[in-house]
Amino acid sequence: MLSIRPATNTDVPLILEFIRDLAEFEREPQAAVATADDLIRDGFTEGTPPKFHVLLAHWDGEPAGFALYFFNYSTWIGKPGLYLEDLFVKPHMRGKGIGKALLAELARVALREDCYGMRWQVLDWNQPAIDFYESLGAKLLREWITVRIMNEKPDEPLRKLAGMQAK
Amino acid sequence: MLSIRPATNTDVPLILEFIRDLAEFEREPQAAVATADDLIRDGFTEGTPPKFHVLLAHWDGEPAGFALYFFNYSTWIGKPGLYLEDLFVKPHMRGKGIGKALLAELARVALREDCYGMRWQVLDWNQPAIDFYESLGAKLLREWITVRIMNEKPDEPLRKLAGMQAK
Numbered sequence: 001m002l003s004i005r006p007a008t009n010t011d012v013p014l015i016l017e018f019i020r021d022l023a024e025f026e027r028e029p030q031a032a033v034a035t036a037d038d039l040i041r042d043g044f045t046e047g048t049p050p051k052f053h054v055l056l057a058h059w060d061g062e063p064a065g066f067a068l069y070f071f072n073y074s075t076w077i078g079k080p081g082l083y084l085e086d087l088f089v090k091p092h093m094r095g096k097g098i099g100k101a102l103l104a105e106l107a108r109v110a111l112r113e114d115c116y117g118m119r120w121q122v123l124d125w126n127q128p129a130i131d132f133y134e135s136l137g138a139k140l141l142r143e144w145i146t147v148r149i150m151n152e153k154p155d156e157p158l159r160k161l162a163g164m165q166a167k
Numbered sequence: 168m169l170s171i172r173p174a175t176n177t178d179v180p181l182i183l184e185f186i187r188d189l190a191e192f193e194r195e196p197q198a199a200v201a202t203a204d205d206l207i208r209d210g211f212t213e214g215t216p217p218k219f220h221v222l223l224a225h226w227d228g229e230p231a232g233f234a235l236y237f238f239n240y241s242t243w244i245g246k247p248g249l250y251l252e253d254l255f256v257k258p259h260m261r262g263k264g265i266g267k268a269l270l271a272e273l274a275r276v277a278l279r280e281d282c283y284g285m286r287w288q289v290l291d292w293n294q295p296a297i298d299f300y301e302s303l304g305a306k307l308l309r310e311w312i313t314v315r316i317m318n319e320k321p322d323e324p325l326r327k328l329a330g331m332q333a334k
Binding site for chain 1: 186242246250252253268270283286287304309310314316326329
């Protein structure tokens with residue numbers, strides 16, 4: 001039987017395991033360098049607003065999957081939105097409707113928080129996920145390209161940009 | 168001469184004007200339905216954490232452009248990121264380096280907040296913007312497709328999803 005509940009600080013090792021599993025599935029296992037200290041500091045420190053939220057799914061008491069989200073904002077609609085950063089169900093737990101149940105719970109959170117909707121991203125080669133999302137009535141915004149600037153060596157573009165002064 | 172400063176609640180009419188100008192540029196003027204009340208409630212209400220932040224650029228005292236942002240989270244890196252939702256410079260103010268100065272100020276905010284970097288999105292037909300972002304060292308993440316679920320009539324997919332129960 002399925003149960004879904006918000007995560008607490010004692011769940012951090014399990015959350016990290018899911019994050020690493022997901023990075024491996026997305027073919028970038030070396031990119032998942034977050035530590036338990038990072039997640040506790042940013043998500044589970046009393047007196048500090050959490051920078052993310054986590055729902056955990058268990059099947060017959062066994063960890064089965066997770067959803068990690070935070071809120072964004074639509075300046076056109078004038079409301080917050082729920083942004084789903086990570087959604088993952090363990091391979092041997094698939095086919096039980098756990099992913100859909102996590103998305104349904106997120107939709108309830110979004111409605112409760114008066115959000116305009118939910119957003120997330122999918123890799124263009126993950127056709128089963130694309131088909132699944134479209135079957136729920138989600139729309140693909142293919143005309144938007146994501147842009148990122150970070151501090152990759154040797155150029156450190158973010159730091160270089162920060163150093164630019166106005167004319 | 169250029170000046171950049173954080174917006175306050177008295178700037179909301181100007182912010183709304185910029186939001187509508189940007190929606191028009193993005194060929195969806197009818198989609199910008201946010202009101203001044205929405206922006207004050209979500210961004211400028213004392214005692215409530217703001218759901219977004221705004222930088223305003225003025226040129227010789229005249230409103231020239233804006234940047235609206237909030238924070239996301241990288242579960243791989245274990246740090247927040249700065250997410251730039253809107254960046255706009257008035258057409259007759261272009262060519263003065265105002266867009267770059269706003270991005271540079273955002274990069275300084277991102278470094279101050281210990282972010283892994285900055286993210287935003289660009290329309291695939293906006294080649295001048297794409298070239299500009301790449302010239303700063305930003306990378307295009309073309310393999311990620313954005314997915315959105317909302318409550319469009321008549322099906323209201325978000326509400327329908329929220330009503331689904333686990334098996």
